[in-house]
Amino acid sequence: MALDFRLSEEHLAVRESVRRLCREEVAPLVNDAEENEVFPRELFRLWGRLGLIGARYPADDGGAGLDKVADCIIREEMSAVCQGFASSWSAHSHLGIWPIWKAGTAAQKLRYFVPALAGEKIAGFGLSEPDGGSNVRALKTRATRVPGGWRLNGSKLYITNSPIADFVLIAARTRDELSIDAISLFIVEGNSPGFAVSRLKKEGIRSSETGLIHLDDVFVPDHLLLGEREGTYPLILESLSENRVGVAANSLGLARAALEASVAYAGQRLVGGKRIGDYQAVAHRLADMAADIEAARWLVYYGAWCVDQGQLTPDLAARVKLVASETAVRASESAIRIFGGAGIMREYPVGRIHRDALVYVIGEGTSDIQRNLIARGLGFKP
Numbered sequence: 153m154a155l156d157f158r159l160s161e162e163h164l165a166v167r168e169s170v171r172r173l174c175r176e177e178v179a180p181l182v183n184d185a186e187e188n189e190v191f192p193r194e195l196f197r198l199w200g201r202l203g204l205i206g207a208r209y210p211a212d213d214g215g216a217g218l219d220k221v222a223d224c225i226i227r228e229e230m231s232a233v234c235q236g237f238a239s240s241w242s243a244h245s246h247l248g249i250w251p252i253w254k255a256g257t258a259a260q261k262l263r264y265f266v267p268a269l270a271g272e273k274i275a276g277f278g279l280s281e282p283d284g285g286s287n288v289r290a291l292k293t294r295a296t297r298v299p300g301g302w303r304l305n306g307s308k309l310y311i312t313n314s315p316i317a318d319f320v321l322i323a324a325r326t327r328d329e330l331s332i333d334a335i336s337l338f339i340v341e342g343n344s345p346g347f348a349v350s351r352l353k354k355e356g357i358r359s360s361e362t363g364l365i366h367l368d369d370v371f372v373p374d375h376l377l378l379g380e381r382e383g384t385y386p387l388i389l390e391s392l393s394e395n396r397v398g399v400a401a402n403s404l405g406l407a408r409a410a411l412e413a414s415v416a417y418a419g420q421r422l423v424g425g426k427r428i429g430d431y432q433a434v435a436h437r438l439a440d441m442a443a444d445i446e447a448a449r450w451l452v453y454y455g456a457w458c459v460d461q462g463q464l465t466p467d468l469a470a471r472v473k474l475v476a477s478e479t480a481v482r483a484s485e486s487a488i489r490i491f492g493g494a495g496i497m498r499e500y501p502v503g504r505i506h507r508d509a510l511v512y513v514i515g516e517g518t519s520d521i522q523r524n525l526i527a528r529g530l531g532f533k534p
């Protein structure tokens with residue numbers, strides 16, 4: 153019986169190499185991308201070439217054959233440098249392709265999953281709609297049967313990567329009734345007639361491109377219904393659960409970046425002849441951040457380990473995401489307070505970290521929705 157909290161040699165090597173990559177090749181791209189709100193597409197090719205997009209997928213399917221722990225290590229490192237880039241990665245490497253890996257036909261995997269792992273095609277995932285992202289069961293986008301395939305009509309809001317995506321997995325209702333087995337996933341190519349995207353301006357993760365998708369009688373052939381079968385809603389829930397652990401790792405990276413920046417600043421900023429970190433108010437704030445982040449770290453990697461053991465439950469995924477994302481918001485707000493006026497200035501990183509951290513108490517299900525899931529596990533019906 154062993155309880156071993158250490159990362160393996162392989163995990164440590166992944167962390168070291170991704171940390172170096174982020175420092176040397178990714179960090180120099182951040183300022184321009186954030187300023188211009190444009191994602192540098194070449195990053196997908198770079199990540200693909202290095203095998204990072206496929207880290208958690210089996211080698212037999214073209215992945216690197218690592219695990220969810222490795223995926224979370226990569227996410228943490230990426231988010232510590234730029235959450236905008238990391239969000240685009242998340243929508244691509246998990247939300248847009250995990251369902252294809254899990255349930256796609258051989259032809260679908262060959263045409264979409266394999267080039268996506270290489271970073272040659274960019275993926276997105278369209279679930280949320282203008283009438284409500286929290287109540288996904290009530291989604292209105294409609295797929296109507298026509299000879300040879302389906303016609304899709306509706307809209308999808310706040311869809312990451314949609315302005316640059318080669319394809320988007322679209323959730324649509326194949327029957328009018330509200331039952332969940334009437335919801336299916338369709339692979340929709342970005343150049344399909346009737347598929348249009350309006351780019352959105354955001355406060356957070358500005359270097360990740362987000363859009364409103366309009367679906368106006370878009371024809372999707374039978375062979376692009378995911379898995380060539382209707383009723384894939386349970387797959388969406390499974391995918392979201394796993395990705396909640398993933399985005400919790402992203403949040404952890406943001407929280408860590410906020411703490412590191414704060415420790416450095418508190419160590420060199422002198423006020424009244426003293427380093428501000430030597431004032432108890434600031435020191436305690438830093439101590440609370442460090443303790444909070446340590447707790448989130450163990451929960452995130454426990455969640456990742458549960459994914460690898462096939463033991464992740466929706467309840468646990470919600471706890472992991474709730475704790476880590478709220479930690480990142482608290483830590484980045486504390487960082488701004490520690491920086492004082494400098495915290496509000498764009499030349500320092502902590503304002504951006506805070507704006508970015510707020511995205512994950514909303515995206516992938518708001519904190520309220522995570523609390524609902526946890527409360528259901530306690531026997532209540534919020």
Ligand SMILES: Cc1cc2nc3c(=O)[nH]c(=O)nc-3n(C[C@H](O)[C@H](O)[C@H](O)COP(=O)(O)OP(=O)(O)OC[C@H]3O[C@@H](n4cnc5c(N)ncnc54)[C@H](O)[C@@H]3O)c2cc1C
Pocket residue numbers: 243276277278279280281282283284285286287309310311312313354357362511514515516517518519520521524
């Ligand atoms: C930057 C960004 C990127 C995104 N990327 C994607 C993407 O790639 N694909 C995708 O499909 N979606 C994406 N989303 C959408 C995201 O998942 C939704 O914004 C989120 O689920 C919340 O939905 P909503 O915005 O419609 O808020 P609403 O559902 O309108 O919620 C508004 C408020 O009401 C509360 N609320 C609603 N229902 C309940 C309830 N039952 N119990 C308690 N409180 C409730 C919420 O917690 C929230 O505070 C993205 C969002 C953002 C901000």
